Amino acid sequence: MNQSPIVLDPEQRERLVDDFRAGLERAARHGELEGLPEGESVGDPQTAVDLATLLSEMAVLKNEVRLQSRQFKNTLEELRLFGDDLRQHGERLQRDLERAREQAASVQGRTERQFLLALLDLRDRLQSGVDAAGRPPSSFLTRLVPGPTRFAASLAEGQRLTLQRLDELLASHGVRSLQVLGETLDPHRMRVVGVEAAAEAANVADGTVLREVQRGFLHEGELLRVAQVIVSKKATRT
Template identity: 80%
Template sequence: MNSPVIVLDPEERERLVDDFRNGLERAARHREAWGRPDDEAAGDAETSVDLATLLSEMAVLKSELRLQSRQFKNTLDELRAFGNDLRQHSERLQRDLERAREQAASIQGQTERQFLLALLDLRDRLQSGVDAAARPPSSFLARLVPGPARFAASLAEGQRLTLQRLDDLLASHRVRPLPVLGEILDPQRMRVVGVEAAGGSSSIPDGTILREVKRGFLHNGELLRVAEVIVSKKATNT
């Protein structure tokens, strides 16, 4: 395992170099002092002791720097691990948020679909009432008595206006009728509930939609409710 690199402050490094150079110079003067009087030798001995102290202090400083370097490396490793954990936690939160949004959109779509289907069922009932009111009186007596006929007409008009407002509400939710009359049967969008034979000379091909028993609808261009239809079929001579 490589030893960590120790970086000293430039001023501290310059001071240590100067102290070391001065120590070497004092050591050289000490070697030249052999044979001199005792007082000069004693002074050089003190210089030698100062050099040993300097080297010892440098060793202690080096150890402290190594210790600080190891502590810094450990702190950096802990910060990196914490950053990785934080990033993974953020990614999990992002995935959970996307999943929650998808679930909310799915629930909203299902709720809106059920609501629109309920409106379509109500529309079918109103349409049946309007169609029944538009039929002429079935008896001669009913035609002679205008009162009930006028009441039925006013009631039919109210149903027609209600039906119109309901159609406007459906249109505001981007619901459109599915055009089927005269089209060829599309099993994906239409359900056959009856067949009518066409004449042998008829130019209408088999499977052509003749009547609409129950209207189909689209929502945002996608199928909301299938249409129940009656299709044509040429008669065969036996």
């Protein structure tokens, strides 16, 4: 059974085309808006405002991050410079302390040396007094004034005890006397103040110390005062 074709007038055809076009447009709009929240559309003013706000806030945040990064770098540089200054200050302080310590030690050494030399000068005077008192007086003087002679002996004993105490004090400070008698002249520790001709039979080499005019001393192994000595020199035949 054959069906007759549907014949549309021009007005119906135009309306059908318009409906088909509208359907296509609705389908297209439905596909574009599928990812938006319910109730919002592309043309929604609230959505446009929120997006602009988000972009603006992101730009501000990016700028703040950039500024904070720059400030952090500046802070690190300041800390590095401060650390360098602190290290240099510590090194200068250490050098100043070492210099002050060396100066204090030098001043202390000079002061101690002067003090010990003054004690040695006092010792020389006491030694001279003890040596003089040790020489026996003449028998005539003893018979003439026996009292003063006994007083002189008591005075000499007091000087001897004082000299002994002084030697103990010097020893407690590391002061020791040089042993030079019979030794060969050492120009670093001895100073020649006289020469005596030695007898040929004595078999004494030239430059041998015969007598000690002033005793020399060491302090902690270092020379404190040179010894003044008289050395031998063989007589030459004429």
